[in-house]
Amino acid sequence: MLAISTRGFLWSDVETRTLLNIWGEQDIQTALDGNFRNSHVYRDVARRLGEMGFERTPEQCRVRIKSLKRQFLLAKEGNLRNNGQYHKICKFYDAMERILSSRPQIDPQELLDSGAVGDETMDGTEEEEDTDPPQHPYLESTGECSYPETQVKMEYPPIPIPVTVGNGYSSQSASGPSSSRPKRPKKRHADLPLDSLMERFLEQSAEAEQSFYQLEEQRLQVEDRRREAEHARELHMLQVLGQMFSSIATRNPVAPATTAMPPARNTMESTMQPGVPMSASSHMMRGRSFIERSFSLGTAARTGMDDILPLVKNIVPPLTSKKHKGQDGRIGIIGGCQEYTGAPYFAAISALKVGADLSHVFCTKDAAIVIKSYSPELIVHPVLDSPNAVEEIEKWLPRLHSLVVGPGLGRDDKLLKNAKEVIEKSKARDIPIVIDADGLWLVAQQPSVIQGYQKGILTPNYMEFTRLYEAMYHEPLDSSDHQRSAMELSVAMGNLTVVLKGEEDLITDGNKVILCRQEGSGRRCGGQGDLLSGSLGVLAHWAYASSADMTKSVNPSVVAAFGACSLTRQCNKQAFHKHGRATTTTDMIQEISSAFKKLFES
Numbered sequence: 001m002l003a004i005s006t007r008g009f010l011w012s013d014v015e016t017r018t019l020l021n022i023w024g025e026q027d028i029q030t031a032l033d034g035n036f037r038n039s040h041v042y043r044d045v046a047r048r049l050g051e052m053g054f055e056r057t058p059e060q061c062r063v064r065i066k067s068l069k070r071q072f073l074l075a076k077e078g079n080l081r082n083n084g085q086y087h088k089i090c091k092f093y094d095a096m097e098r099i100l101s102s103r104p105q106i107d108p109q110e111l112l113d114s115g116a117v118g119d120e121t122m123d124g125t126e127e128e129e130d131t132d133p134p135q136h137p138y139l140e141s142t143g144e145c146s147y148p149e150t151q152v153k154m155e156y157p158p159i160p161i162p163v164t165v166g167n168g169y170s171s172q173s174a175s176g177p178s179s180s181r182p183k184r185p186k187k188r189h190a191d192l193p194l195d196s197l198m199e200r201f202l203e204q205s206a207e208a209e210q211s212f213y214q215l216e217e218q219r220l221q222v223e224d225r226r227r228e229a230e231h232a233r234e235l236h237m238l239q240v241l242g243q244m245f246s247s248i249a250t251r252n253p254v255a256p257a258t259t260a261m262p263p264a265r266n267t268m269e270s271t272m273q274p275g276v277p278m279s280a281s282s283h284m285m286r287g288r289s290f291i292e293r294s295f296s297l298g299t300a301a302r303t304g305m306d307d308i309l310p311l312v313k314n315i316v317p318p319l320t321s322k323k324h325k326g327q328d329g330r331i332g333i334i335g336g337c338q339e340y341t342g343a344p345y346f347a348a349i350s351a352l353k354v355g356a357d358l359s360h361v362f363c364t365k366d367a368a369i370v371i372k373s374y375s376p377e378l379i380v381h382p383v384l385d386s387p388n389a390v391e392e393i394e395k396w397l398p399r400l401h402s403l404v405v406g407p408g409l410g411r412d413d414k415l416l417k418n419a420k421e422v423i424e425k426s427k428a429r430d431i432p433i434v435i436d437a438d439g440l441w442l443v444a445q446q447p448s449v450i451q452g453y454q455k456g457i458l459t460p461n462y463m464e465f466t467r468l469y470e471a472m473y474h475e476p477l478d479s480s481d482h483q484r485s486a487m488e489l490s491v492a493m494g495n496l497t498v499v500l501k502g503e504e505d506l507i508t509d510g511n512k513v514i515l516c517r518q519e520g521s522g523r524r525c526g527g528q529g530d531l532l533s534g535s536l537g538v539l540a541h542w543a544y545a546s547s548a549d550m551t552k553s554v555n556p557s558v559v560a561a562f563g564a565c566s567l568t569r570q571c572n573k574q575a576f577h578k579h580g581r582a583t584t585t586t587d588m589i590q591e592i593s594s595a596f597k598k599l600f601e602s
């Protein structure tokens, strides 16, 4: 399984829950209970966590568990005193309680006073789990003050936690020496201001922890962005070099083939015919002369009706009685949130109508009910905003042939993060991934999520394209030459197939550009792009499932993209013919059957 790279000390909720599941397993608990030394047990915990896709050291696991135990005990303390008021202090309270209730109780007083709360460094010999003190019941009835008055240390870099206490206690920070604590009276009554002190202490502790997480998250985001930019620059330079070598090799046929970097994908040279207008070469240089030269050698933008349409026909699977359900395509759509329910529906239903057998939508809970009500044909999973969204979707990935990420996804950080992780998992399964709409927003923020993945296809409209281009090149897009810009974007993305939608759809894998000029109409209703991306999900699966013979060695993504663009435009034309200005995407979807037949089955 692909391991998720985990950084520093920040644990995601999903990761923590996975850790808790493992730690709560019977054999682990038994091993921890029965042994004085526990490093081997945490080695096992870390190994199991790794198998679930999370990379952590045994020490990180041990420290995390220790911290969770501390939070649990603090929350439990508050809980007993104030009827559940502190439940929120420990996010994983229920899971912890389930696990710990099957174990002998740990006394919070002991844990806090012993310094287990703070001293998390491990020299390889510390065995916290098994050195939990002998079990004492909670001392509520005695009124014993069982929390530290002045000092708390966390498993993370120390953050001073100002704890202001009354009744003669002095205020100190987390870094103050424990020896300086004032001696406290042996016994207290539970109804004294202790409860409110405890409450304040817990709240401040939680707030400090929270603000630490937020700062850390911000720091990591900045770091991510810096790394993305660096990565993009490096990749771009490599590709530029590759193209330089390639251009030199082409001009000098005696040069050994090994001097040129192989193109990332096959080119469409074989399908090109003479007399086709050259475009990129005839334009102004913009400071990237080597790219220009390389483009000028082979760029022949052409309409692909004659060349590519037969290849699309080739990849359409025959309908026979020998097949079982699912063989012609199981497509997944990642998208659909409170605001946008139409887009994922359009994409998913279009996939079905083009010929996929099953169409799944992975959306938020809110959106699911609505999408289900549009169509009983779709399988709708209300998981995209659930805490374990990625695991829930990952379960389905082995059953999916291709993925369309973005229609109606929205731009909520949490949903984008989930989408990103699903893309990572899907890449590991080598399935075609079409990225559209808000999925492209994600790519503009973090290009490496799909960069270099040869089965990735981007379907931007002009605005989305501009965003992507400027994210990659850090300079304004030159709108005078779309073909050249589209090729540049494809190259920068590692020769991914880019479909720039517009008056003519422009399809490129960085080597060649083909144009889809299938007649459409003047009607531009929202959702047409979703029809395109859903259809493309199916066609991409068919294209990659076909032999190289069927696609005449043309890049399968390009063949599929050409098919999807032609189909969308033909649907638009037919629907417009019937409905004129009132044409909507629903009308276009009703034309899929006859448009498909006309284009690909006649």
Ligand SMILES: NC(=O)C1=CN([C@@H]2O[C@H](COP(=O)(O)OP(=O)(O)OC[C@H]3O[C@@H](n4cnc5c(N)ncnc54)[C@H](O)[C@@H]3O)[C@@H](O)[C@H]2O)[C@@H](O)CC1
Binding pocket: 339, 340, 341, 342, 343, 344, 406, 407, 408, 409, 410, 437, 438, 461, 462, 463, 464, 502, 526, 527, 529, 530
């Ligand atoms: N019924 C629905 O639920 C629909 C939801 N949609 C979703 O809405 C979300 C946002 O999509 P947007 O497309 O609005 O994305 P953006 O928020 O990036 O907006 C793009 C803007 O650019 C404009 N634009 C498009 N092409 C242009 C061109 N060639 N020149 C100048 N301006 C141009 C559009 O009118 C739009 O206002 C996505 O999640 C998308 O999937 C859309 O798919 C439409 C249908």
Ligand SMILES: Nc1ncnc2c1ncn2[C@@H]1O[C@H](COP(=O)(O)OP(=O)(O)OP(=O)(O)O)[C@@H](O)[C@H]1O
Binding pocket: 437, 460, 461, 462, 501, 502, 503, 504, 505, 520, 521, 524, 525, 526, 527, 528, 529, 530, 531, 532, 565, 568, 569
């Ligand atoms: N000016 C145009 N003339 C003809 N067809 C067009 C034109 N613009 C777009 N199309 C067709 O509509 C399809 C969808 O493109 P559009 O620009 O509407 O996508 P989008 O903005 O992503 O759509 P959505 O509304 O689903 O987000 C394109 O593939 C293209 O075939």
